[in-house]
Amino acid sequence: MFVSTGVQQDEFLEDFESSRSALRNYWSLLTPLIFSDHPKRPADEDPLPPYNMIRNVMDMNARFGGLNSAFLEAGKSAWVMNVVPISARNTLPLILDQGFIGVLHDWCESFPTYPRTYDMLHANGLLSYLISEGCSITNLLVEMDRILRPEGWVVLSDKVGPIENARMITTLLRWEARVIDLENDSDQRLLVCQKPFVRK
Template structure:
């Protein structure tokens, strides 16, 4: 038990959480208790990693194999290089940047706030950090996916659980880049309306902001047609030669009223 002294010098006892309350879940009511050190998420300080990459002991807490985590990060290193190569002539259009150069200082980098709408292990965020890109990333874990949010938070990244059938709680025009890997295929088989999802993405994306969707051909083609209905400029890119994966790259235009 934890005992706290109030201003009136009276002791208030806060109980330890019962089993099952150590890891918060979506829509679970708040409970007046604290997690105990017997929780599986408590890792001895000597086993803690110093950077954003987690140690084998920390990954084991989350039920993730070190090999799977490393492979995922390697994939996102490659993907980010492809994304940046694709966007560089566009987001640095007012700056004489050459391929391979370091990012120029703000305000030349037109992408600052990024949302990963299906973050999984947070691999895209980790790749941004490794490659020293000057961006801030919000990692979103869909509620219908395995709950990897504790793993994302333990890497020191920002993250949240969210139901993409609902509006996202943020101000309009907050993000410069929205990214989603595999989210479209996941939502096509659910109760979500795809056009309502795109309208919500349009709301939180700033004018002239970018959308990168990485998914199967069928899902990409369906969303490409919907994207034109909300006046996004959209094009399909085949970065994965010989596979059924495609990129849909969109830009929200600046529309004068």
């Protein structure tokens, strides 16, 4: 199945391993945030959010579906929509061959979501990709705001410059946002955001 899509097996495995590691990191970051104002925080022996806190996930730059695989392996009860940017390498056949759901999409345009909203939007490297395509990061984040449910989460992983630009835009959207240094001497950062239920 790798030959037909031009994907080398080591690329595929690397994507899965990095997605598995990323999911563990995201869960450890989101758990205290999800429960920070919860009346009954979980005990030490039960540190994970309830299975239904994050049900619908969109991976906006899905590559080979690694995040979807990581969710399955970790036993998370989440439905994942894998989106492959239309001008990137078309890995959608590989995603579909794994039995996952996926689409091609041009992120310079709006995404047809009716009637679904998402609990979590994830994008690794999408901001840099869109800048190289001449697309508006502001338009992308406004679109993400539209398709994200109130109190839903956004996790963006990218280089420092695009992440800082996105962080400034999220303040205008009145999202709660924080930039997290990955502490490995790289120029990669995480931007973790939550859309509030009511905007003040």
